[in-house]
Amino acid sequence: MxxxxxxxxxxxxxxxxxxxxxxxxxxxxxxxxxxxMIVLIWTGFFIHSPFYQGSMIINKTFHTMFAFILIxxxxxxxxWAFFGKGSAPxxxxxxxxxxxxxxxxxxxxxxxxxxxxYYLFLRGTHPRTQKYNPLQKTAYVSLILFxxxxxxxGFSLLTATAQFFLPLTYLLGGTAxxxxxxxxxxxxxxxxxxxxxxxxxxxxxxxxxxxxxWREARxxxxxxxxxxxxxxx
Numbered sequence: 001m002x003x004x005x006x007x008x009x010x011x012x013x014x015x016x017x018x019x020x021x022x023x024x025x026x027x028x029x030x031x032x033x034x035x036x037m038i039v040l041i042w043t044g045f046f047i048h049s050p051f052y053q054g055s056m057i058i059n060k061t062f063h064t065m066f067a068f069i070l071i072x073x074x075x076x077x078x079x080w081a082f083f084g085k086g087s088a089p090x091x092x093x094x095x096x097x098x099x100x101x102x103x104x105x106x107x108x109x110x111x112x113x114x115x116x117x118y119y120l121f122l123r124g125t126h127p128r129t130q131k132y133n134p135l136q137k138t139a140y141v142s143l144i145l146f147x148x149x150x151x152x153x154g155f156s157l158l159t160a161t162a163q164f165f166l167p168l169t170y171l172l173g174g175t176a177x178x179x180x181x182x183x184x185x186x187x188x189x190x191x192x193x194x195x196x197x198x199x200x201x202x203x204x205x206x207x208x209x210x211x212x213x214w215r216e217a218r219x220x221x222x223x224x225x226x227x228x229x230x231x232x233x
Contacts, residue, residue: 020088020095021131022210029077030211036070037189039063044186067154074147089131102137105130112138119202139196146188153182 043063046054081102086095112134117123119135127133132140156165156178172178200208209215 017207017210017216018088018091018093019210019214019216020093021090022207022214023085023087023095024214025080025084026077026087026098027211027214029073029080032073033070033077036066036073037193039066040070041186041190044183048183064158067151070147071151101131102140108134108137119199135195136199139192139199142192143189146185146192149185150182150189153178153185157182 039062043059043066045051046059047056047063050056081098084098086097087101088095089101107128107130111127111129114123114127115129115133115135118126152165152168155161156169157175162169169175169178172181
């Protein structure tokens with residue numbers, strides 16, 4: 001990694017968002033996940049309580065189909081995170097295995113509260129963090145947990161697989177309880193997604209061309225009043 005990229009990595013500063021930071025695999029799976037989530041939420045609300053003159057059969061079919069699409073792309077994304085060529089830190093081009101960015105990192109240690117203060121406008125400077133700050137990592141991990149709950153409860157409600165999950169259904173208190181868990185978890189998805197959108201718009205809006213068009217874009221170096229290096233540079 002070149003000296004200027006090393007400094008950017010240390011400070012969390014990026015003069016130029018690179019394709020290596022968000023490789024094509026990450027961009028494609030992110031887009032598929034986004035579409036799948038929108039369809040699942042829309043059809044999920046309809047299945048729970050029809051709010052327009054639509055077909056229940058069609059909505060259930062799309063709900064099931066996009067659930068399998070979400071699962072499939074999730075497996076592909078996880079496999080790529082551990083065994084793919086990886087991605088680069090902010091502004092860099094040297095790649096490392098992608099899963100490492102989601103693990104605890106010393107650069108993020110003790111930064112959760114300062115990040116919350118920053119987003120609540122109680123702090124003027126942006127804490128120096130790694131590629132993903134603690135709030136972003138919390139949101140991503142929460143989404144994985146919510147997806148897992150949705151998969152289990154969804155298969156418990158699906159006619160073709162309900163028999164296999166019958167012991168779990170009884171353990172949870174019956175079909176009505178499982179349906180309630182499935183529905184409430186969807187609201188968890190919506191809440192986390194809203195947080196994610198807020199973080200994107202306040203933190204990394206300059207990355208949208210990369211995430212949706214895979215197009216690099218230059219940004220200002222000292223965005224968000226970022227903290228300076230401890231050396232005073």
